[in-house]
Amino acid sequence: MLSSRERERYKRQLLLFGDEGQEWLKKAHIFIAGAGGLGSPVSIYLAVAGVGTLTVVDKDVVDQTNLNRQILHYDRDIGRKKTESAEEKLRAYNPDIDIRVIDTTIDAENAGHLVGRADGIVDAMDNYPTRYLLNDIAHQKKIPLFHGAIRGFYGQVTTIIPEKTACLRCIFPCAPPSEVFPVVGATPGVIGTIQATEVLKYLLGTGDLLANRLLIWDGMAMHAEEIAVEKNPACPSCGKGSGSQNLPVPDTKRKHKTEKT
Amino acid sequence: MTIKVRFFARFRELLGTDIVVTAQEGTHLLGLVKKIAEKSREGYDAIFDAKGEFREFVIVMQNGRRVETATAGSTPVTDGDEIAVFPPVAGG
Numbered sequence: 001m002l003s004s005r006e007r008e009r010y011k012r013q014l015l016l017f018g019d020e021g022q023e024w025l026k027k028a029h030i031f032i033a034g035a036g037g038l039g040s041p042v043s044i045y046l047a048v049a050g051v052g053t054l055t056v057v058d059k060d061v062v063d064q065t066n067l068n069r070q071i072l073h074y075d076r077d078i079g080r081k082k083t084e085s086a087e088e089k090l091r092a093y094n095p096d097i098d099i100r101v102i103d104t105t106i107d108a109e110n111a112g113h114l115v116g117r118a119d120g121i122v123d124a125m126d127n128y129p130t131r132y133l134l135n136d137i138a139h140q141k142k143i144p145l146f147h148g149a150i151r152g153f154y155g156q157v158t159t160i161i162p163e164k165t166a167c168l169r170c171i172f173p174c175a176p177p178s179e180v181f182p183v184v185g186a187t188p189g190v191i192g193t194i195q196a197t198e199v200l201k202y203l204l205g206t207g208d209l210l211a212n213r214l215l216i217w218d219g220m221a222m223h224a225e226e227i228a229v230e231k232n233p234a235c236p237s238c239g240k241g242s243g244s245q246n247l248p249v250p251d252t253k254r255k256h257k258t259e260k261t
Numbered sequence: 262m263t264i265k266v267r268f269f270a271r272f273r274e275l276l277g278t279d280i281v282v283t284a285q286e287g288t289h290l291l292g293l294v295k296k297i298a299e300k301s302r303e304g305y306d307a308i309f310d311a312k313g314e315f316r317e318f319v320i321v322m323q324n325g326r327r328v329e330t331a332t333a334g335s336t337p338v339t340d341g342d343e344i345a346v347f348p349p350v351a352g353g
Binding site: 124125126149156177178183216220227 | 269270271273274278317318320322325326327345347348349350351352353
């Protein structure tokens with residue numbers, strides 16, 4: 001049941017999806033990998049929308065060079081753990097939800113445990129090795145991966161639903177070279193907000209997800225393009241004979257609204 | 262035959278986009294894109310490696326279907342094809 005305080009807080013979105021939708025959000029747990037450029041808008045918008053539990057993982061401390069885009073962190077946070085800074089801001093945004101932060105590096109050893117019983121994973125990382133790992137975990141747990149990535153004025157975003165859509169490795173079999181990437185804060189603002197919108201739609205079971213669709217954002221040309229993507233039957237992550245097909249799938253996930261039909 | 266080549270993101274900046282070219286029968290995808298990219302050294306280097314092959318991370322689509330870039334040298338193009346060439350980004 002929503003409290004009267006919550007009913008007031010979410011009044012304008014209850015007009016969109018009613019008490020039932022808000023309850024779905026309240027019961028949901030979303031894992032956000034990264035509290036940087038993408039993680040900032042994603043976590044802020046999911047917090048203010050009332051997603052009941054957010055787990056935010058990051059290993060870094062706030063650096064002055066982060067501040068042009070990582071809007072969870074303020075000038076006064078320089079030198080502070082990003083998780084600590086994120087927790088403070090997200091609690092201030094919405095004290096009615098549960099914020100969990102984990103100050104660690106996501107690796108093959110801990111990834112499954114960190115994600116736990118979350119209903120979905122938001123990819124707000126800055127490197128492909130960790131993205132591929134999150135992709136594998138999403139497939140093992142059969143939960144969606146909301147992918148986003150940016151560079152400069154450009155971004156890409158897609159929603160990966162295990163067994164239904166192309167996975168990250170189907171779409172990007174090879175990682176682009178790592179670099180100190182140029183970026184202006186508005187770009188992760190656009191892409192992160194799209195990821196947050198996808199999460200909300202998924203949790204509410206409404207709208208058309210970016211499933212098997214890669215949205216390419218070009219802020220320079222101010223143009224968004226969509227590319228159809230498809231599963232690769234030989235994909236080492238999700239194709240026949242891949243490891244993820246043989247791993248046991250824990251039956252821990254709350255039945256999602258989209259799965260009730 | 263007429264083929265449309267669309268470059269995205271950084272490739273678009275370097276080479277333009279929606280480039281319509283006339284190609285002869287028997288033209289392959291690799292050669293077609295290479296010929297267009299040659300107008301910009303930087304654009305060419307962004308897409309192709311020293312051996313003249315597509316860099317392994319470059320995404321190439323033919324009429325919305327992904328093409329294995331390793332086989333682009335033997336993938337024929339046909340009249341009306343739309344080719345998309347796209348660099349994935351990594352930042353977060």
